[in-house]
Amino acid sequence: LERSGHLKAADSPVFSSGSLNQFIAAGKPAWSKARGAVSSLLRHDNPILRDDEALRAKALWPRSVVCMHPPVQIGGYTDFYSSREHATNVGRMFRGEANALMPNWLYMPIGYNGRASTVVVDGTPVQRPLGQIKPQNADGPVFAASEKFDFELEIGFIVGRPSSMGEFLSVEKAQDAIFGFVLLNDWSARDIQAWEYQPLGPFQSKATATTISAWVVLAEALEPFRIDGPRQDPKPFPYLRQRGPHNYDIRLEVALRPRGSDEATTIARTNFGYMYWSSAQQLAHHSICGCAMNVGDLLGSGTISGPEESQYGSLLELTWNGAQPLQLGGGVKRAFLEDGDTLEIHGFCQGAGYRIGFGGCSGTVLPAAMLASARSAAPSVVL
Amino acid sequence: LERSGHLKAADSPVFSSGSLNQFIAAGKPAWSKARGAVSSLLRHDNPILRDDEALRAKALWPRSVVCMHPPVQIGGYTDFYSSREHATNVGRMFRGEANALMPNWLYMPIGYNGRASTVVVDGTPVQRPLGQIKPQNADGPVFAASEKFDFELEIGFIVGRPSSMGEFLSVEKAQDAIFGFVLLNDWSARDIQAWEYQPLGPFQSKATATTISAWVVLAEALEPFRIDGPRQDPKPFPYLRQRGPHNYDIRLEVALRPRGSDEATTIARTNFGYMYWSSAQQLAHHSICGCAMNVGDLLGSGTISGPEESQYGSLLELTWNGAQPLQLGGGVKRAFLEDGDTLEIHGFCQGAGYRIGFGGCSGTVLPAAMLASARSAAPSVVL
Numbered sequence: 001l002e003r004s005g006h007l008k009a010a011d012s013p014v015f016s017s018g019s020l021n022q023f024i025a026a027g028k029p030a031w032s033k034a035r036g037a038v039s040s041l042l043r044h045d046n047p048i049l050r051d052d053e054a055l056r057a058k059a060l061w062p063r064s065v066v067c068m069h070p071p072v073q074i075g076g077y078t079d080f081y082s083s084r085e086h087a088t089n090v091g092r093m094f095r096g097e098a099n100a101l102m103p104n105w106l107y108m109p110i111g112y113n114g115r116a117s118t119v120v121v122d123g124t125p126v127q128r129p130l131g132q133i134k135p136q137n138a139d140g141p142v143f144a145a146s147e148k149f150d151f152e153l154e155i156g157f158i159v160g161r162p163s164s165m166g167e168f169l170s171v172e173k174a175q176d177a178i179f180g181f182v183l184l185n186d187w188s189a190r191d192i193q194a195w196e197y198q199p200l201g202p203f204q205s206k207a208t209a210t211t212i213s214a215w216v217v218l219a220e221a222l223e224p225f226r227i228d229g230p231r232q233d234p235k236p237f238p239y240l241r242q243r244g245p246h247n248y249d250i251r252l253e254v255a256l257r258p259r260g261s262d263e264a265t266t267i268a269r270t271n272f273g274y275m276y277w278s279s280a281q282q283l284a285h286h287s288i289c290g291c292a293m294n295v296g297d298l299l300g301s302g303t304i305s306g307p308e309e310s311q312y313g314s315l316l317e318l319t320w321n322g323a324q325p326l327q328l329g330g331g332v333k334r335a336f337l338e339d340g341d342t343l344e345i346h347g348f349c350q351g352a353g354y355r356i357g358f359g360g361c362s363g364t365v366l367p368a369a370m371l372a373s374a375r376s377a378a379p380s381v382v383l
Numbered sequence: 384l385e386r387s388g389h390l391k392a393a394d395s396p397v398f399s400s401g402s403l404n405q406f407i408a409a410g411k412p413a414w415s416k417a418r419g420a421v422s423s424l425l426r427h428d429n430p431i432l433r434d435d436e437a438l439r440a441k442a443l444w445p446r447s448v449v450c451m452h453p454p455v456q457i458g459g460y461t462d463f464y465s466s467r468e469h470a471t472n473v474g475r476m477f478r479g480e481a482n483a484l485m486p487n488w489l490y491m492p493i494g495y496n497g498r499a500s501t502v503v504v505d506g507t508p509v510q511r512p513l514g515q516i517k518p519q520n521a522d523g524p525v526f527a528a529s530e531k532f533d534f535e536l537e538i539g540f541i542v543g544r545p546s547s548m549g550e551f552l553s554v555e556k557a558q559d560a561i562f563g564f565v566l567l568n569d570w571s572a573r574d575i576q577a578w579e580y581q582p583l584g585p586f587q588s589k590a591t592a593t594t595i596s597a598w599v600v601l602a603e604a605l606e607p608f609r610i611d612g613p614r615q616d617p618k619p620f621p622y623l624r625q626r627g628p629h630n631y632d633i634r635l636e637v638a639l640r641p642r643g644s645d646e647a648t649t650i651a652r653t654n655f656g657y658m659y660w661s662s663a664q665q666l667a668h669h670s671i672c673g674c675a676m677n678v679g680d681l682l683g684s685g686t687i688s689g690p691e692e693s694q695y696g697s698l699l700e701l702t703w704n705g706a707q708p709l710q711l712g713g714g715v716k717r718a719f720l721e722d723g724d725t726l727e728i729h730g731f732c733q734g735a736g737y738r739i740g741f742g743g744c745s746g747t748v749l750p751a752a753m754l755a756s757a758r759s760a761a762p763s764v765v766l
Contacts, residue, residue: 034397036715073405081583102581107524108515112583113590113674117459117675118548129672131619132491136762137584142492143620165501165592168752192672198485200464200495201584207496207674237526273738289512290574291590292500 001059001165005050008028009034020216024160024179024263024293028340031160031179035218037311068214070121071182072296077119077210078286079154079300080111080184082277084230086305087181089317094194104232109277114186115207119298122183122214122361127341128368129208131192145368146189146205148322149337152303153254153313153345155272156184157219157279159297166290171242174283181215181248182278183345183361187211190259190316190336212298213361215344221356225249225349227273236281239288248277250358252304252347254313258332259340265328267318270304270311272347275304302306384442388423389431391579402456402547407543407562408678414543414562418601451597453504454565455541455679460502460593460649461536461669462569463494465660466672467613469688472700473666477577489617492660492668494685497733498590503564505597511722511751512591514575528751529572530590531705532720535686536637536696536728539595540602540656540662541713542680554625557666560676562600564633564662566728566744567683572592573719574700594742596728604739608632608732610656619664622671629661633741635687635730637696639714642723644730648711650701653687653694655730714722742748 001007002015009015009035010026023030041049048341049056081087084101091100104110120126128149132141160179163169186206193205229247250272257264277285283298303313310317315336319325322335328352337343343365348359384390385398393409393416424432427428432439463469467484470493471681474483482715487493503509511532520556544564546552569589576588612630633655640647660668665682686696695701698719704706705718720726726748730741 013390042458104515104578104581106516106525108579110579110583111586113497113586115459115674117677117680118673127673129624130551131672132487134487140617141487165503166752168513195487196491196493197546197582198487199580199584200493200581201580203494203496204668204672204674208672234523238528239513246674283756284657285587286590289514289572289587289591290501290510291587294500297500312472348706369549 001040004055007034007037009037010352012190018069020071021073021296024072024158028160028176031218034219035220044159051261060306068121068123070119070212071214071216072298074116074119074298075296077116077298077300078111078280079114079206079302080109080277081281081302082109082275083302083305083313084276085274085307085329086303086317089305093316093321108240109282111286112201114210114300116298118207119210119212121212122359122362124209125366126187126209126211126227126363127191127366129192129204131189131204132195133191134365141195146192147336148190149365150188150190150315150341151254151337152186152188153252153268153270153314154184154303154345155188155250155301156298157181158182158216158241159283159299160295162295163293164286165292167292168239169284169285169287170283171240171246171280174287175246175280178219178279178282180284181222181358182216183213185343185345185361185363186300186303186339187329187363188314209363211361211363213359217356217357222248222349224351229273229278230276233275239284240281242278242280242286246280247273247275248349249273250347250349255289255344256328257342257344258328258334258335259338261330261332263329264342265373266343267326268312270306270313272301272304274304274306275301305359337365339365341365384424387438387441390420393451399521401452403454404456407455408543411543411559414601418603428481432670444512451504451506451593452669453502454597454599457499457502457681458677458679460497460529460681461494462497462589462685463491463492463660463665464685465665466685466688466696467659468657468690469686469696472688476699476704481614487692490596491623492665494665494669495584496527496592497683499681502593502595503589504595505742507592507594507746508749509570509592509594509746510749512572512575512587513751514572514587515578516574516585517578524578529575529721531573531697533571533573534637534720535569535571536635536653536724537567537569537679538684538730539681539688540600540667541565541567542676543678546670546676546677548675550670550675551622552667552670554629554663554667557670558629558663560666561602561662563601564741564743565599566596566604566730568594568726568728568744568746569683570746571697577656592746594744594746596742598742598743600739603734605631612656612661615659623664623667625661625663629663630656630658632641632656633730633732635728638727638729639711639717640713640725640727641711641717642721644713644715646712647725647727650709651693651695653685653689653696655687656690657687658684663674669766720748722748724748
């Protein structure tokens with residue numbers, strides 16, 4: 001469409017490379033212009049595509065015949081931990097009721113740097129990781145495949161405006177720097193994590209893969225779905241203060257299709273609106289030490305859990321660390337993910353008579369150390 | 384030299400871009416070939432440069448008139464914690480003698496993902512970070528400039544061979560994938576770190592800046608300086624086992640030049656050979672969960688401390704968290720870095736009649752929130 005002259009986002013072409021980065025770097029007016037142009041081209045009363053069969057054949061492809069690639073070349077990947085419900089659940093399990101929420105948690109969006117090199121797109125199979133695990137009551141660790149391989153339901157956002165070393169972003173500037181949002185699954189090996197994470201945080205337990213959906217929903221498209229987040233008490237420091245609604249009403253569902261089954265069972269339904277810290281606050285906090293941000297940086301929200309048990313965003317919480325396995329269809333039970341299981345995340349915003357869809361964010365668990373053979377056996381798999 | 388036909392590392396030119404990444408991606412034979420060619424060109428009995436004044440004028444520039452840039456475009460930046468002395472010192476200070484070393488520490492190289500976007504080159508000024516700090520005995524944090532801004536003496540290495548998701552690197556393969564080594568200063572805000580690091584590890588306290596030296600010493604050049612590291616007990620898991628000497632005898636010095644002074648005082652002398660986990664073991668561990676590595680990834684050793692107090696690689700250890708300030712020249716004392724202080728790291732290998740130099744790795748501390756004005760006042764500063 002750009003080549004045919006019907007989609008002009010910036011002064012020079014931005015859609016001919018293998019990722020959206022060039023388009024994103026063209027800046028916010030370009031995002032808005034492209035969004036308007038695509039929307040207009042798809043209208044029933046616009047003849048450009050509607051009446052031009054040759055152009056349609058070049059511009060529109062059935063999803064069944066295309067292979068989706070990662071939408072963005074990720075620079076840095078940061079993962080936050082901003083659902084109060086999730087942080088409290090995890091804290092309860094590992095530190096007891098009294099110390100469930102760490103004292104710093106209510107003062108700032110807690111986060112850590114993830115590994116950008118293993119961010120993959122919807123549909124990419126994920127190999128069960130190997131690592132060190134300390135069995136309960138054992139003196140030392142064993143080397144084994146993870147037995148507590150889990151998902152984390154998240155929303156990620158893509159930074160659209162670079163900031164230099166020493167540049168601080170206010171919450172307003174941070175909001176303005178957000179290009180758009182994706183679904184995100186932060187695959188997590190709980191047993192590897194439990195042994196490795198002290199004192200420097202999760203590392204290899206989170207580096208196996210992070211899956212994102214194949215397209216980015218522009219922040220502009222979500223404007224009608226802004227809602228208030230939870231009341232923040234204590235009142236945040238001025239650099240984290242925001243006015244007006246900074247959360248989004250995005251409905252989220254997680255389904256698990258066990259190995260050998262055609263049927264996926266919905267195991268959680270929750271909403272992005274539950275997040276305690278907003279995406280804009282996360283980005284503002286990320287820049288306060290002078291950290292530079294680049295176009296294409298990915299920031300994850302952290303696991304999105306709601307107050308109800310059916311709204312938990314991880315198997316760790318849904319099965320309470322495996323103690324209460326989930327009952328799926330056909331008498332199948334799951335404590336954590338088994339080989340061959342497929343985990344799917346879907347999300348959408350519900351407007352009056354329309355939906356904004358985030359697509360899917362799915363992955364099938366391969367047995368440990370089998371990825372190489374899976375790759376040669378299935379050349380159409382995106383890796 | 385490449386353009387003049389005297390430096391051919393690969394089939395096509397690799398030195399015309401702004402970083403070494405293209406050269407690195409050309410592979411190990413290219414590294415070796417370029418090293419041999421440069422060495423030959425600089426010999427007294429090689430007439431090519433020696434007798435060609437015009438070529439010399441194009442190829443050789445005095446260091447005083449050039450501005451050094453970062454040698455490599457960094458993909459991912461990972462920082463380890465592999466000096467037993469450093470980990471024990473920090474543990475003693477914050478958890479007491481009994482729990483000084485975490486139980487996982489002797490089983491694997493503990494590490495975390497750092498922030499690649501703020502890796503800067505030797506000479507870049509570094510702005511004191513702002514952040515949240517919890518004063519002793521206070522109920523909650525304050526928002527302020529760090530008062531415990533510190534350095535960490537490290538060696539970094541650059542990954543030279545990509546590995547894909549799910550590909551495991553043995554220690555031997557990992558050793559082979561190391562392009563070369565740099566000096567590294569992992570600037571650290573201890574007070575911000577203490578408040579933020581539970582439970583996900585250091586984040587903003589380490590994201591202000593990481594300084595590396597301006598050239599990379601090839602792993603091949605260090606072959607004559609391989610030495611045994613400390614004995615590893617318990618015996619590492621097979622995936623971490625190495626044969627023969629995997630440490631390097633690199634002598635390291637740290638000097639501090641206080642604000643307003645012309646004189647730098649050497650505050651620590653240590654050796655890279657003290658590291659408990661080798662660089663090859665770090666890279667092998669990094670890949671064991673299936674994490675992909677890319678050309679240009681930077682892995683830091685972790686603070687290099689030796690057994691003696693004069694060998695500690697951070698002010699945290701040298702001043703025991705500020706309790707025993709250092710005595711510098713002219714009656715100046717330092718607990719942590721003050722504005723205007725310059726921290727310099729130097730390193731070299733001492734051969735029989737020759738040295739292999741790592742150059743410098745220095746930075747001057749600017750007052751908090753002053754970087755923007757420093758930049759416009761000093762246009763020659765590399766940022």
